[in-house]
Amino acid sequence: MMASATLKPRHEQRILNGHLWIYQGNVARLDGEPSPGDIVDVFAADGEFLGRGYYNPHSQIAIRLLTRVKEPVDRSFFLRRIQRARAWRARVMPDATSYRLIYSEGDLLPGLIVDRYEDVLVVQFLTLGMDARREIIVEALVEAESPRAVYERSDVPSRRYEGLELRQGLLWGELPEQPMVIRENGLSFEIDVTGGQKTGYFLDQKENRRSLAPFVPGARVLDVFCHNGAFAVHALRYGAREVLGVDSSEQAVQSARRNAALNGYTKSAWFVEANAFDFLREMDRSSERFDVVILDPPAFAKSKAHFEPARRGYKEVNLRGLKLLHPGGFLVTCSCSHHMPADEFYRLVLEAANDARRPLRLVESRGQAKDHPILTGVPESAYLKCLIFQVLE
Numbered sequence: 184m185m186a187s188a189t190l191k192p193r194h195e196q197r198i199l200n201g202h203l204w205i206y207q208g209n210v211a212r213l214d215g216e217p218s219p220g221d222i223v224d225v226f227a228a229d230g231e232f233l234g235r236g237y238y239n240p241h242s243q244i245a246i247r248l249l250t251r252v253k254e255p256v257d258r259s260f261f262l263r264r265i266q267r268a269r270a271w272r273a274r275v276m277p278d279a280t281s282y283r284l285i286y287s288e289g290d291l292l293p294g295l296i297v298d299r300y301e302d303v304l305v306v307q308f309l310t311l312g313m314d315a316r317r318e319i320i321v322e323a324l325v326e327a328e329s330p331r332a333v334y335e336r337s338d339v340p341s342r343r344y345e346g347l348e349l350r351q352g353l354l355w356g357e358l359p360e361q362p363m364v365i366r367e368n369g370l371s372f373e374i375d376v377t378g379g380q381k382t383g384y385f386l387d388q389k390e391n392r393r394s395l396a397p398f399v400p401g402a403r404v405l406d407v408f409c410h411n412g413a414f415a416v417h418a419l420r421y422g423a424r425e426v427l428g429v430d431s432s433e434q435a436v437q438s439a440r441r442n443a444a445l446n447g448y449t450k451s452a453w454f455v456e457a458n459a460f461d462f463l464r465e466m467d468r469s470s471e472r473f474d475v476v477i478l479d480p481p482a483f484a485k486s487k488a489h490f491e492p493a494r495r496g497y498k499e500v501n502l503r504g505l506k507l508l509h510p511g512g513f514l515v516t517c518s519c520s521h522h523m524p525a526d527e528f529y530r531l532v533l534e535a536a537n538d539a540r541r542p543l544r545l546v547e548s549r550g551q552a553k554d555h556p557i558l559t560g561v562p563e564s565a566y567l568k569c570l571i572f573q574v575l576e
C-alpha cells in the first residue's frame with residue numbers, strides 16, 4: 184500500500200489554493216513508513232484527498248505535490264508533463280530555439296529545471312524526490328525532445344538542504360564543444376553550459392531584452408551587471424549608438440566582448456570588469472552620462488533575513504544609475520529576488536528617484552519570460568521584476 188500523510192486540521196487551505204509544498208509542521212500523521220524520496224498520498228484532516236507527492240524527512244518541506252489525481256508517478260507521467268510544458272512554449276514562443284523547458288513548480292514539476300539550448304538540454308535536480316527519479320526523467324526527456332545531449336548542472340547550493348551533494352556532468356548523448364552558440368530574438372550568443380553561471384545563460388530576460396527596442400535608437404547605453412552582454416547586444420541590434428557593459432566576473436566580460444563581435448558589433452561595444460558599485464560612483468564623478476541605463480543585479484536578497492541589506496543595495500544601485508541618465512533618458516531596472524516583492528521594489532526605485540531628484544514616468548512594468556510560468560498558488564514561482572522608467576526632462 185502507498186504511504187500517506189494526513190495534515191493537521193485547517194492546514195489544507197494553502198494546498199487547496201494551489202501551493203505544492205507541505206511543511207513538516209503541516210503534517211499530523213504519516214502512515215506506511217515512507218522512505219526518503221518515496222511517493223505519498225496527502226489527505227486533509229477530514230480525509231479529503233489533496234494530491235500525491237514525494238517525501239523528504241530531511242527537508243523543511245516534507246512533501247512536494249506532483250499531481251492532484253491518483254495516477255502513477257512513472258516515466259509516462261514525466262513524459263506527459265514534459266510534453267505539456269513543451270506545448271506551452273510552442274504556443275507562447277513558437278520561434279524560440281532556446282528556452283526554459285521545465286520551470287519547476289511553474290510546470291507542476293517541483294524541483295526540476297530543464298533549459299533547452301538549441302539541441303542541448305541542461306538539467307537541475309534540486310530536490311531528493313527529483314534526484315531519486317533522475318533516470319526515468321532523463322529517459323522521458325530523451326524521448327520527448329530527441330536532444331543531442333543531456334547535461335546536468337545540479338551544482339546548486341540549495342541541494343544541501345535536501346541532504347544532496349552537488350553534481351555536474353554529462354547524463355546522455357554527446358555534448359557539443361563548449362562554448363556553444365545559441366540564438367535568441369534573432370541574435371547569437373556564445374554560452375558555456377559546463378562552466379557558465381547557473382545553466383549558462385539567463386533565459387528569463389528574453390522578453391525584457393526585446394522591450395528595449397523603442398528606447399535605444401541612437402542612444403548611448405550603460406548595461407550594468409551585463410554578464411555575457413545579452414542586453415547590450417540587443418540594444419545595439421535595436422539601434423543604440425554605443426554600449427558600455429560592466430560586470431565583476433572576468434569570464435562574463437570576456438564572453439560579452441565575444442558576443443558583441445559575434446553579432447558584428449566591433450566598434451560600438453565596450454565591456455569592463457569592475458564592481459558595479461565602485462564603477463557607478465566613478466562614473467558619477469566623471470561627467471559621463473547615458474541615454475539608457477540597464478540595471479540587472481544578482482539576487483541581493485537570497486532569503487527573508489537578507490531583506491534590509493538587500494533593499495539598501497538595490498536602492499543604492501538605482502540611485503547611482505539614475506544619476507547617470509540624461510534628462511529624458513530611460514532606466515531599465517530589474518530584481519530577480521523573490522524576497523523583494525514587486526510593490527516594494529517599485530517603491531524603492533521611487534525613493535532613489537526622489538533622493539536623486541529625478542522625477543520619473545513609469546513606461547512599463549514587466550516580469551519573467553513566459554517560459555518561466557508563475558503559479559498564483561505558489562508565490563515563490565514569481566521572482567523577476569523589470570521596470571522601465573523615463574527621467575522627466
Ligand code: SAH
Pocket residue numbers: 380384385388407408409410411412413414429430431432435457458459460479480481
Ligand atoms: N544582465 C545579464 C544577467 C545578469 S546576472 C543578462 O541579461 O544575462 C548578474 C550579473 O552580475 C552576473 O553576471 C554577475 O557576475 C554580476 N555581478 C555580481 N555582483 C556584481 C558586482 N558587485 N558588480 C558587478 N557585477 C556583479
